[in-house]
Amino acid sequence: MPVILHGPGYSTYSRTARLALEEKGVAYELNEVDILSGKGHAPEHLARQPWGKVPAFEHDGFHLFETFAITRYVDEAFPGPALQPADAKGRARMTQICGIVDSYAYGAMVGKVFWQEIIVPMQGGTPDAKVAEEGLAATRKALGVIEGLMAGDLLCGGGVTLADLHLLPAVEYLRMARAGASAFAASPKLSAWWDRMNARDSVVKTRPKLG
Ligand SMILES: N[C@@H](CCC(=O)N[C@@H](CS)C(=O)NCC(=O)O)C(=O)O
Incomplete structure (x- = not known):
């Protein structure tokens, strides 16, 4: 069940999603979409994120964008330390x-x-x-x-x-x-x-x- 994060290592929002994956101990592939050279607006990335922004996320055929949605999903779908308060x-x-x-x-x-x-x-x-x-x-x-x-x-x-x-x-x-x-x-x-x-x-x- 592969996890793929589309976004470059230098992107702040992509880093937030990676931090959640790392904190949970989830293995993932990083597809470094280089937004600074315009790759965010390539058709293949617009299909993942209609505004051409990063990150975009995939897990086992489930596609998601918007960083807070991604980090919540990562916290709730995978075992590991809880990253949200209980109350x-x-x-x-x-x-x-x-x-x-x-x-x-x-x-x-x-x-x-x-x-x-x-x-x-x-x-x-x-x-x-x-x-x-x-x-x-x-x-x-x-x-x-x-x-x-x-x-x-x-x-x-x-x-x-x-x-x-x-x-x-x-x-x-x-x-x-x-x-x-x-x-x-x-x-x-x-x-x-x-x-x-x-x-x-x-x-x-x-x-x-x-x-
Ligand atoms: N609302 C988006 C914001 C993502 C965002 O602004 N990402 C920046 C990089 S850190 C980006 O893609 N910038 C390129 C652009 O705005 O075209 C989210 O939560 O994922």
């Missing part, structure tokens, strides 16, 4: 944090701060300071809100949940940007969370290589 309030908090990442944090942290400071110069362009500054303001707000919702050493208290896996890849890229790293360092509870998460085998194994 309704804990699961609601976890879902809330994933929603905050999708709606407010990812675009600011990765799409603006990291993109302007790291990717634009890497591609020979000139960063747009206004976009970077807007991203930084939205990043500070999102980090403050998430830190305020933290229930313990990890985002939802207890063990690692899908919320930790949803946020972590975006934080990795945010911290590569000088301005992003200093905004993140101003969040003491999240900084301690980062150090704790960083030591996990799943996190080390899926660390993106850039450049």
Whole structure:
């Protein structure tokens, strides 16, 4: 019953899905669809993900896209440590944090701060300071809100949940940007969370290589 994840190693959302697979100990094949060279919009990938985004997922003929749907499925369909709180309030908090990442944090942290400071110069362009500054303001707000919702050493208290896996890849890229790293360092509870998460085998194994 093969599991296939379609998405490049450098993609934050693909990494979230891989983190769930790694945490559960599920063997999978990674099909590195290179979105930066336009492969996301090739007909074969659009058939898996109509918006041309990554990741897309397959298990035993079952096809799925949208990262939170994938990670929930992985947690519920496979044996291994539970990645969702057992109680309704804990699961609601976890879902809330994933929603905050999708709606407010990812675009600011990765799409603006990291993109302007790291990717634009890497591609020979000139960063747009206004976009970077807007991203930084939205990043500070999102980090403050998430830190305020933290229930313990990890985002939802207890063990690692899908919320930790949803946020972590975006934080990795945010911290590569000088301005992003200093905004993140101003969040003491999240900084301690980062150090704790960083030591996990799943996190080390899926660390993106850039450049
Ligand atoms: N809502 C999607 C978002 C996925 C997403 O934005 N993936 C990024 C890479 S981390 C992507 O595919 N970007 C390419 C594009 O937007 O064309 C999900 O939850 O899977």
